[in-house]
Amino acid sequence: MVVPDVNDAAVRQRIVVTMVERSMKTRWSTASPVVRRTLVLASVLILGAVGMAAQQQNFDNIQVRSMHVQGKIWMLVGAGGNVTIQIGDDGVLVVDTQFDGMADKLIAEINRLSGGKPIRYIINTHSHGDHVGGNQKIAAAGAQIVAGNFAGQIAFRTGGGNPAFIIAHENALNRISRPAQGEPPPFEAWPTDTFFVESKDMYFNGEAIRLLHQPNAHTDGDILVHFRGSDVISAGDVYTNARYPNIDVAAGGSINGIVAAANNIIDLTVPADKQEGGTYVIPGHGRLADEADVVEYRDMLTIIRDRIQDLAQKGQTLEQVKAAKPTLDYDGRFGAATGIGNTDTFVERVYNGVKPPDPPANNRNRRR
Amino acid sequence: MVSAAALPASAQIDITGNYEPIMHEDQVERIPGPDVGDYAGLPITEAARFRANSWSPSLLTLPEHQCKPHPSTYGFRGVGNLRIQSVVDPESEEIVAYTTHIRWMEQKRTIWMDGRPHPPEFAPHTWQGFSTGRWEGNVLVVETTHLKAGWFRRNGLMLTDAAKMTERFIKHGNVIQHVYMIEDPNYLTEPLIKTSGFLLQDRDYMEPYPCSYVTEVPRARGEVPHNLPGTEASNPSAEYAAMHKIPVEAARGGAETAYPEFMRRAQPAAGRTGAQ
Numbered sequence: 001m002v003v004p005d006v007n008d009a010a011v012r013q014r015i016v017v018t019m020v021e022r023s024m025k026t027r028w029s030t031a032s033p034v035v036r037r038t039l040v041l042a043s044v045l046i047l048g049a050v051g052m053a054a055q056q057q058n059f060d061n062i063q064v065r066s067m068h069v070q071g072k073i074w075m076l077v078g079a080g081g082n083v084t085i086q087i088g089d090d091g092v093l094v095v096d097t098q099f100d101g102m103a104d105k106l107i108a109e110i111n112r113l114s115g116g117k118p119i120r121y122i123i124n125t126h127s128h129g130d131h132v133g134g135n136q137k138i139a140a141a142g143a144q145i146v147a148g149n150f151a152g153q154i155a156f157r158t159g160g161g162n163p164a165f166i167i168a169h170e171n172a173l174n175r176i177s178r179p180a181q182g183e184p185p186p187f188e189a190w191p192t193d194t195f196f197v198e199s200k201d202m203y204f205n206g207e208a209i210r211l212l213h214q215p216n217a218h219t220d221g222d223i224l225v226h227f228r229g230s231d232v233i234s235a236g237d238v239y240t241n242a243r244y245p246n247i248d249v250a251a252g253g254s255i256n257g258i259v260a261a262a263n264n265i266i267d268l269t270v271p272a273d274k275q276e277g278g279t280y281v282i283p284g285h286g287r288l289a290d291e292a293d294v295v296e297y298r299d300m301l302t303i304i305r306d307r308i309q310d311l312a313q314k315g316q317t318l319e320q321v322k323a324a325k326p327t328l329d330y331d332g333r334f335g336a337a338t339g340i341g342n343t344d345t346f347v348e349r350v351y352n353g354v355k356p357p358d359p360p361a362n363n364r365n366r367r368r
Numbered sequence: 369m370v371s372a373a374a375l376p377a378s379a380q381i382d383i384t385g386n387y388e389p390i391m392h393e394d395q396v397e398r399i400p401g402p403d404v405g406d407y408a409g410l411p412i413t414e415a416a417r418f419r420a421n422s423w424s425p426s427l428l429t430l431p432e433h434q435c436k437p438h439p440s441t442y443g444f445r446g447v448g449n450l451r452i453q454s455v456v457d458p459e460s461e462e463i464v465a466y467t468t469h470i471r472w473m474e475q476k477r478t479i480w481m482d483g484r485p486h487p488p489e490f491a492p493h494t495w496q497g498f499s500t501g502r503w504e505g506n507v508l509v510v511e512t513t514h515l516k517a518g519w520f521r522r523n524g525l526m527l528t529d530a531a532k533m534t535e536r537f538i539k540h541g542n543v544i545q546h547v548y549m550i551e552d553p554n555y556l557t558e559p560l561i562k563t564s565g566f567l568l569q570d571r572d573y574m575e576p577y578p579c580s581y582v583t584e585v586p587r588a589r590g591e592v593p594h595n596l597p598g599t600e601a602s603n604p605s606a607e608y609a610a611m612h613k614i615p616v617e618a619a620r621g622g623a624e625t626a627y628p629e630f631m632r633r634a635q636p637a638a639g640r641t642g643a644q
Binding site for chain 1: 413414415416418419422427432433435436437473474488489490491492493494495516517528529530553554555579589590591592594596597
């Protein structure tokens with residue numbers, strides 16, 4: 001038996017890739033050839049669009065702004081997804097890292113807010129580049145505490161450094177490490193501390209933190225991060241009050257998963273009084289919210305889903321459904337003509353998610 | 369007016385006190401409340417009409433909808449007493465804020481008079497919004513942003529959280545005339561302007577108004593009551609128009625229905641009610 005040289009970065013990466021491939025093969029093998037082709041094509045288009053947008057974006061004039069939410073939680077905005085940080089005696093925990101080009105500015109703001117406390121953990125709510133792009137730099141700026149007898153494992157993963165751990169659902173690691181298009185980010189940017197069950201618990205800075213998987217919502221690897229002591233949920237892109245949700249079908253997303261995730265958030269939140277305040281929710285994109293805001297969003301998604309499903313069940317084609325304008329009342333607030341999450345794409349993905357399945361080919365032939 | 373505006377806030381007219389609404393304007397709309405499908409004279413967009421037609425009163429049976437107070441874009445049209453108080457800086461004795469409190473569901477708001485800016489766009493929105501005030505002569509002018517998605521009539525005519533409101537508090541003797549102007553780029557084609565009167569009272573009888581939700585109707589998890597397009601329930605203006613013998617296009621609202629020219633054009637109504 002040949003023992004791999006774990007001091008070689010390429011070897012370390014190959015070992016993790018093999019583990020990821022094994023994980024993905026199980027799920028991939030259950031999809032039909034048509035579904036596989038559709039997913040690959042859609043994935044290429046989506047990831048290509050996100051990647052190109054990030055490459056073309058100039059971050060020079062974008063500043064990171066921050067706001068204290070409550071307890072130990074702050075919300076940071078800049079370019080890309082919203083960032084949540086928890087600050088306490090144990091150090092700093094960061095949820096999502098925007099783009100690589102924003103990382104230095106984020107680190108500066110985190111240091112300013114925390115007084116230079118070390119970043120111990122990064123949590124990725126899902127796999128998209130506008131939420132994980134700063135992983136490598138921000139992790140490298142941090143420092144994890146490990147027991148002495150585990151130091152070798154840390155060195156194995158990082159090539160000798162001691163960066164912050166990066167945590168995500170296993171499906172997010174799969175998407176990041178094996179993108180449908182282009183090269184994966186550097187190994188050091190991967191969230192290699194993963195879980196594959198429905199939740200993971202942590203305790204950091206004196207409060208319980210629950211990572212709750214939301215299956216097949218925005219993607220197949222979304223998690224809610226619930227800071228129970230501070231009473232704040234970092235929702236990632238399963239809740240984005242700036243626009244219609246981007247249902248990334250190629251990455252395992254679905255309208256019913258997004259609606260289920262919104263209902264899960266409503267179950268977790270407790271308003272303080274008169275349906276206001278209490279638990280706060282930091283969306284993947286958009287402004288700080290509470291339960292009433294998520295209820296408005298859940299209602300919107302449910303009503304639009306029901307309308308499109310009703311039309312689809314009556315046999316209407318996608319073009320007929322679009323012509324019926326089932327999103328008319330919400331387009332001004334959530335719609336967009338172009339870009340990720342645009343209205344046309346949103347309607348199309350909802351339609352494909354709720355239309356009755358096509359009859360088997362042999363049945364169609366029989367009718368003829 | 370210029371010299372009055374230059375006075376410190378504490379030297380302006382005193383608007384504090386306890387008031388009772390005077391139902392001289394739009395009483396039927398306020399008590400008992402509007403009919404579904406009645407949008408006449410309101411400058412609503414097609415999107416607002418579509419949403420109102422989709423709205424079902426059963427939505428209010430959901431636990432997460434039961435304890436919502438009126439937003440400030442509607443509360444002054446309600447029926448509860450109004451208490452206005454001043455907040456004074458103990459050092460300078462300047463009025464740094466006014467607070468308004470309307471009885472039903474304890475609609476409490478602070479109107480900042482100390483010149484502070486409004487919060488950034490990513491700050492949370494509230495039912496009463498973030499309000500700042502200034503004096504224009506003896507008129508208190510209030511600008512409100514950061515409102516939650518609310519409503520301006522209790523029959524499904526909603527506002528998005530992009531709405532803004534400008535108010536004027538005008539005091540004549542023991543009466544305050546409250547004027548509000550709401551703008552919403554999504555649901556209003558032009559500003560909606562309403563006025564309401566309040567009469568100063570000798571006694572303060574504000575009461576607490578706690579709220580806790582109950583499960584009123586067993587429902588499947590995540591079920592949201594609404595009217596699907598194409599159903600009879602999604603065309604409430606037809607029934608309203610027929611019931612009141614007015615043209616259905618008047619009931620469906622829109623800015624044009626507020627003007628006398630429309631009223632002349634819309635006559636006679638015979639044979640046109642209830643038709644789309």
